[in-house]
Amino acid sequence: MFFSERNLSRFAAAVLLGALCVGAAHPAAPTEAALDAVPAVRVVRTGEVVPGTPADLNASITVRYGPTKPNAVLLLMPGFLGGAGSFDRLARQIVALDPGVAVWAVDRRSNLLESGAAIANADPAELVRIVQQGIPARPTSSLTFMKNWGLDTTLRDWREAVREARTLTPNVFIGGHSLGGTLTSLYAGYDFGNAPFGAAPTPDDQIGFKGVRGLLMLDGAPGNTTSDPISWDQYQNGSVGRLGYVPGVNKLDEIPYINSLIFNPTFASRAAAQARLAATAPDALAPAGGLVSYAATNLAAGLAQLEQQYSLLPFLTLRTGQATNAASIPNPLPRLLGATENSQFVLGPADRSRPVGWKADADATTDPHDFVGRFWNPVSDYAEWYFPMRLSVDVGAAQLDTVGTPFATTLRVWHTRAVSTPILGIAAENGITTENDYRRFAAFTRATVTTRTLPGASHLDITVAKSDQVARWTLNWMRGITGPAVAQTAQAPNP
Secondary structure, X not given: OOOOHHHHHHHHHHHHHHHHOOOOOOOOOOOHHHHHHOOEEEEEEEOOOOOOOOHHHOEEEEEEEOOOOOOEEEEEEOOOOEOXXXXXXXHHHHHHHOOOEEEEEEEOHHHHHOOHHHHHOOOHHHHHHHHHHOOOOOOHHHOHHHHHOOHHXXXXXXXXXXXXXXXXXXXXXXXXXXHHHHHHHHHHOEEOOOOOOOOOOOOHHHEHHHHOOEEEEEOOOOOOOOOOOOOHHHHHHOEEEOXXXXXXXXXXXXXXXXXXXXXXXXXXXXXXXXXXXXXXOOOOEOOOOOOOOOOEEHHHHHHOOOEOOOOOOOOXXXXXXXXXXXXXXXXXXXXXXXXXXXXXXXEEEOOOOOOEEEEEOOOOOOOHHHHHXXXXXXXXXXXOOOOEHHHHHXXXXXXXXXXXXXXXXXXXXXXXXXXXOOEEEEEEEEOOOOXXXXXXXXXOOOOOEEEEEEEEEEOOHHHHOOOOHHHHHHHHHXXXXXXXXXXXXXXXXXX
16 A cells, blocks of 8 residues: 555556546546555655754654655645544545646654554554553653644644745645644745744745645635634633633643543544554454443444544544444534534444444445545554644634734734635535635635535545545646646655
């Protein structure tokens, strides 16, 4: 599935075929073998140097799909609690459809804190233990430097990758899913200089949107993927948001990363281990005392947390199928958090002689086996185990821009109203945005906007769907800006 000499040869053959077919109006959908043949490599470069942070954690990280000498590069930022692995299928679809395009999926620097080796080296028995107990989280006292890993750090790390991509091609695009869509807008409006607000005109090369050709937002738009607007006092001392208490910057020594009942590093490690079991032994009995409290197959245990009709949180949903042999009751919690309908709470097996199983729905947007197979892999993870609390706090403060607010000094989102870079907004039909959300944001700027909606999709489906529709919309939009691309000869990814 990942980069090897064999895969590079297969990819080169695909590139040659693509070169022969340039100009085809409707290229065939890539096969699963073609997706697996796309080379991918994780690249860690020096990022923004943040005082107090260990040198090896000052990093700009991307997982790079496709050629090293591309005609265009699309850099994608994951959403809340998401890692670069959340783009694995979409990135491969884009490159397989147009081998002249490279996709670089961002891993925020906190992904370096994950115990990936423990998951990679675990045998089935050890995976069972991790599902049951998890990998212990790093003590908060050892991670106090994370209090500075906010919006400025995240965007400047991302900019390092953008600047590198611009040495390869002038056709550099940025985008993101969910919160990553919001971060895309904030990058566009960000001032990467160091002069105080209003001190002097900012050079073009220090304004975010002037260094990219377009902005892609995938079921995430400013205003509906951020916390409620916060005051200066709340920013400093904390507040209660839609998902509970959000600490202010004065408390980040004690709470440097997301650590709640619904998500924390230990739970993330358990989910990764369960996904690996689901991928290798989907119909085997899931570990007792694991992610679910009842007897279930590995596949059912892995998906019951995220499937739209069973998920607790409306922004952590996809559509793959349904539980079988399940007794359930209505669960109103998702509706209280903004969902349009109640979900179901699985109580356990209807027939206690058999476990709860999982049935794929042919009409569902996402394939369940494909999803769990990509959830964790040797180069990327679907989740971000140590999500910086400072980033959540900063995004809640920044909103659309910080001009005229107390946050303008440290959160340099000063140029949003001047953004003229084209925008593509793709909503999930059953997700958290609508096409109107993108139009409202574009109206705040000078940009033209193109909007689409993926039918039948929930929030997470937008990057993992069986269909390549999102990839095709993205490529067509990019070509409308750059002109037709010409496939390149495949190159080995950067070391």
